[in-house]
Amino acid sequence: MEGIGITVTEHLLIHQKESPMATGRFTRLMGELIFSAKIIAREVRKAGLVDILGLTGEVNVQGEAVRKLDDYANNILIYRMQRAGVLCAMASEENADIIEVPDNLPKDEYLLIFDPLDGSSNIDANVNIGTIFSIRKKTSDRPYVTLEDFLHKGTEQVAAGYFLYGSSTMLVYTTGNGVNGFTLDPSVGEFLLSHPDIKTPERGKIYSVNEAYTCYWDEATRRTVEYFKSPENDLGKPYSSRYIGSLVADFHRNLIYGGIFMYPADKRDPAKPRGKLRLLCEAAPLAFVVEQAGGAATDGKTRILDLKPERLHERVPLFIGSRKDVEKATELMSS
Ligand code: AHG
Ligand code: MN
Numbered sequence: 001m002e003g004i005g006i007t008v009t010e011h012l013l014i015h016q017k018e019s020p021m022a023t024g025r026f027t028r029l030m031g032e033l034i035f036s037a038k039i040i041a042r043e044v045r046k047a048g049l050v051d052i053l054g055l056t057g058e059v060n061v062q063g064e065a066v067r068k069l070d071d072y073a074n075n076i077l078i079y080r081m082q083r084a085g086v087l088c089a090m091a092s093e094e095n096a097d098i099i100e101v102p103d104n105l106p107k108d109e110y111l112l113i114f115d116p117l118d119g120s121s122n123i124d125a126n127v128n129i130g131t132i133f134s135i136r137k138k139t140s141d142r143p144y145v146t147l148e149d150f151l152h153k154g155t156e157q158v159a160a161g162y163f164l165y166g167s168s169t170m171l172v173y174t175t176g177n178g179v180n181g182f183t184l185d186p187s188v189g190e191f192l193l194s195h196p197d198i199k200t201p202e203r204g205k206i207y208s209v210n211e212a213y214t215c216y217w218d219e220a221t222r223r224t225v226e227y228f229k230s231p232e233n234d235l236g237k238p239y240s241s242r243y244i245g246s247l248v249a250d251f252h253r254n255l256i257y258g259g260i261f262m263y264p265a266d267k268r269d270p271a272k273p274r275g276k277l278r279l280l281c282e283a284a285p286l287a288f289v290v291e292q293a294g295g296a297a298t299d300g301k302t303r304i305l306d307l308k309p310e311r312l313h314e315r316v317p318l319f320i321g322s323r324k325d326v327e328k329a330t331e332l333m334s335s
């Protein structure tokens with residue numbers, strides 16, 4: 001029938017056979033995640049009208065000033081996902097330690113890791129922001145959850161994706177069988193399939209990096225970024241520079257159009273020799289999505305999904321996007 005879209009739940013049922021892990025419990029997890037995102041999207045939409053812009057005055061575990069919408073999104077996700085009945089614990093970019101599901105609430109074997117609001121510095125300017133999530137399963141047979149249960153390679157993710165609060169609200173995610181994009185139809189409050197089986201171009205025409213930090217990069221990094229600006233590159237002309245400052249927005253644009261996003265190591269800050277972005281709640285989920293869309297993601301040397309974190313908030317340099325662009329960048333970074 002015309003005009004009737006495919007919901008996420010319906011899409012999961014249709015593809016249940018290809019995704020053996022897309023069980024009823026996983027569908028319930030996605031349902032609660034989607035409900036949380038709808039609430040966050042509602043607050044983002046009216047952020048200018050209510051006292052939810054600006055700073056809370058606190059500083060988070062990353063040493064960053066916490067904005068009210070960061071806090072709001074984080075609290076919504078923790079509250080709702082603890083009641084999803086399918087998690088045993090979760091980890092948030094905003095919380096120093098893992099967050100267990102209390103004993104008085106139903107639990108199961110899934111682990112959720114998330115960046116509740118990515119691109120926070122853009123909130124007050126009404127620029128696109130997002131939520132990034134990574135879904136894993138507890139593999140240890142200990143009866144309780146510990147930090148160790150989270151410190152696993154990105155290849156162990158069972159699903160990953162992001163919500164993008166932009167001109168429309170989108171959900172893009174993978175369960176390991178390709179990538180699908182859904183757009184929220186506010187008139188019915190449902191995410192409907194809008195971008196089936198997303199594949200990213202194998203070579204793009206866009207590069208995204210904050211060139212303000214050129215003076216802090218090593219020689220290999222400078223050479224790599226210069227390659228994308230040179231008319232002698234494999235494209236035969238300079239790539240366009242596009243940098244929004246919200247990873248989810250920059251990533252999503254490059255996923256659809258093709259291109260490479262880079263956040264290199266930064267020698268400026270001895271606390272961040274491995275750059276600013278977090279492995280567990282930013283790089284690993286987006287690396288899963290981009291590989292499922294035919295792209296690639298490395299830290300300049302190693303495949304992101306093969307990196308095993310030693311700490312919950314470990315940072316990692318990120319080169320992610322079109323396969324040929326990431327391969328070239330990784331070759332130049334290693335030369
Ligand atoms: P978050 O808001 O979750 O802290 O993430 C911000 C990140 C990412 O969204 C973006 O790519 C990057 O910060 C921008 O950093 P710079 O301002 O240093 O370029
Ligand atoms: Mn972020």
Ligand code: MN
Pocket residue numbers: 093115116117118119120
């Ligand atoms: Mn964040």
